[in-house]
Amino acid sequence: MTNPFTCRNFIDGNWLNVADGTILESRNPANKNEIVATFPRSINEDVDKAVASARKAYQTWRKVPAPARAEYIFKVGELLTKYKEELAQLMSREMGKPLTEARGDVQEGIDCAFYSAGEGRRMFGQTTPSEMPNKFAMTVRTPIGVCTLITPWNFPIAIPCWKAMPALVCGNTIILKPAEDTPGCATKLIEIFAEAGFPPGVVNLVHGIGEEVGKALVEHPDVNLVSFTGSSETGSSVGEICGRTHKRVCLEMGGKNAQIVMDDADLELALDGAVWGAFGTTGQRCTATSRLILHRDIKEKFTDMLLERTSKLILGAGYDSKTEIGPIINESQLKRVCKYMDIARNEGATILIGGEIAWEGSLKDGYFFQPTILDDVTAEMRVAKEEIFGPVVALIEVDSFENAIAILNDTNYGLSSSIYTRDINRAFAAMRDIEAGITYINGPTIGAEVHLPFGGIKQTGNGHREAGTAAIDTFTEWKTVYVDFSGSLQRAQIDNRE
Numbered sequence: 001m002t003n004p005f006t007c008r009n010f011i012d013g014n015w016l017n018v019a020d021g022t023i024l025e026s027r028n029p030a031n032k033n034e035i036v037a038t039f040p041r042s043i044n045e046d047v048d049k050a051v052a053s054a055r056k057a058y059q060t061w062r063k064v065p066a067p068a069r070a071e072y073i074f075k076v077g078e079l080l081t082k083y084k085e086e087l088a089q090l091m092s093r094e095m096g097k098p099l100t101e102a103r104g105d106v107q108e109g110i111d112c113a114f115y116s117a118g119e120g121r122r123m124f125g126q127t128t129p130s131e132m133p134n135k136f137a138m139t140v141r142t143p144i145g146v147c148t149l150i151t152p153w154n155f156p157i158a159i160p161c162w163k164a165m166p167a168l169v170c171g172n173t174i175i176l177k178p179a180e181d182t183p184g185c186a187t188k189l190i191e192i193f194a195e196a197g198f199p200p201g202v203v204n205l206v207h208g209i210g211e212e213v214g215k216a217l218v219e220h221p222d223v224n225l226v227s228f229t230g231s232s233e234t235g236s237s238v239g240e241i242c243g244r245t246h247k248r249v250c251l252e253m254g255g256k257n258a259q260i261v262m263d264d265a266d267l268e269l270a271l272d273g274a275v276w277g278a279f280g281t282t283g284q285r286c287t288a289t290s291r292l293i294l295h296r297d298i299k300e301k302f303t304d305m306l307l308e309r310t311s312k313l314i315l316g317a318g319y320d321s322k323t324e325i326g327p328i329i330n331e332s333q334l335k336r337v338c339k340y341m342d343i344a345r346n347e348g349a350t351i352l353i354g355g356e357i358a359w360e361g362s363l364k365d366g367y368f369f370q371p372t373i374l375d376d377v378t379a380e381m382r383v384a385k386e387e388i389f390g391p392v393v394a395l396i397e398v399d400s401f402e403n404a405i406a407i408l409n410d411t412n413y414g415l416s417s418s419i420y421t422r423d424i425n426r427a428f429a430a431m432r433d434i435e436a437g438i439t440y441i442n443g444p445t446i447g448a449e450v451h452l453p454f455g456g457i458k459q460t461g462n463g464h465r466e467a468g469t470a471a472i473d474t475f476t477e478w479k480t481v482y483v484d485f486s487g488s489l490q491r492a493q494i495d496n497r498e
């Protein structure tokens with residue numbers, strides 16, 4: 001057990017103690033007796049300082065040429081590579097992911113750094129003819145201003161990078177408000193940004209409680225954009241405040257992602273996908289597979305295969321090399337998963353395996369839940385509709401391709417989706433008819449890459465996408481510029497008609 005890591009706020013280039021002296025803790029979910037980090041419970045005064053610092057820095061940062069801004073981000077990519085193992089070890093201890101997955105999380109940040117840095121030399125606008133002679137027309141991208149980035153604990157390096165890097169390369173300044181469960185990872189990440197040498201005030205970090213400082217940052221009149229990833233409930237309130245205060249807002253919320261397995265699928269391949277999609281990161285991804293829609297002709301066989309594989313999964317601390325499934329993040333999430341077991345039973349679902357807290361041996365000090373398969377689930381049940389965010393997958397039987405697609409779409413969410421089939425016609429029909437931001441053919445619902453847009457339709461999001469060039473759209477405004485070099489007044493729509 002190492003000493004707890006002390007986190008501070010980072011404002012205007014300085015590591016600061018907070019105005020109020022209250023200190024909070026993040027604990028190891030595999031061993032709740034271990035305090036991993038301590039962090040300050042910031043108050044509104046700290047938020048004001050961070051916003052003022054970001055506002056001041058914005059005036060200079062927006063004028064730094066984008067290729068030069070990109071060089072700082074490139075440097076962050078190099079430093080993330082250097083500290084990859086240290087970050088992965090901390091992440092595994094702070095939020096429970098197996099080390100291989102934690103390394104993948106940091107790698108996603110590295111990929112995002114090099115990709116976003118490349119955008120510094122692209123960020124293309126358009127030129128187009130004017131309807132007038134001797135007049136030039138073009139569009140240029142301009143930054144938006146001060147951005148509040150509110151990030152979850154499940155990808156504590158990757159998601160802050162997805163937001164911070166495109167925001168910064170576009171010329172915005174940022175304030176990161178990380179989840180209360182992963183202050184240590186956020187602090188290490190911002191230490192790396194500090195080491196990369198960003199000018200003071202361009203990158204800021206404010207720790208604290210979501211309903212307190214998160215809310216204050218969203219409400220602050222000097223913040224121009226809020227990018228939020230988290231629960232649908234919090235996302236609704238963020239959206240509401242931003243609507244009222246006319247801020248740009250980018251929301252990434254829940255999912256109820258399904259994998260379809262058709263009667264013609266390669267079942268071994270579909271099984272690998274289902275186990276990884278449902279139980280990877282202990283099911284705590286917004287892209288996790290929480291529904292398996294199985295064609296009736298393969299359902300029995302596939303269910304047996306799945307049961308066998310699930311029964312062998314090894315639970316443990318993420319930093320134990322044998323571990324395949326880590327803990328649930330905290331006690332309240334564990335209780336939530338337990339509550340859904342009662343709901344499942346009351347609704348008439350059958351718990352084929354799991355369904356209980358795992359207590360045995362070294363698991364007793366952590367928040368472990370057995371990987372769980374729910375059978376006899378129908379589309380109307382709450383366990384088929386609501387996001388559980390744990391190692392729980394619901395099996396739904398269907399009798400046709402059309403029925404499978406209809407059930408997949410029968411949800412308020414629309415993040416990720418998958419179909420396993422060897423029929424090319426079905427694959428293309430699925431690509432067209434599935435209602436989701438992301439569709440995988442013969443791959444699991446998890447595993448998005450940073451150079452493609454990430455996000456969902458329906459109640460998963462609000463029309464924005466992260467990553468890829470879509471992130472550049474989120475963090476810039478278009479400015480349309482007309483240059484008249486005729487030396488006389490030319491009235492659009494009028495003079496060219498006469």
Ligand code: UN1
Nearest residue numbers: 155285286287446447448
């Ligand atoms: C999330 O679950 O919030 O596609 C993000 C994936 C990862 C990102 C998940 N690359 O599963």
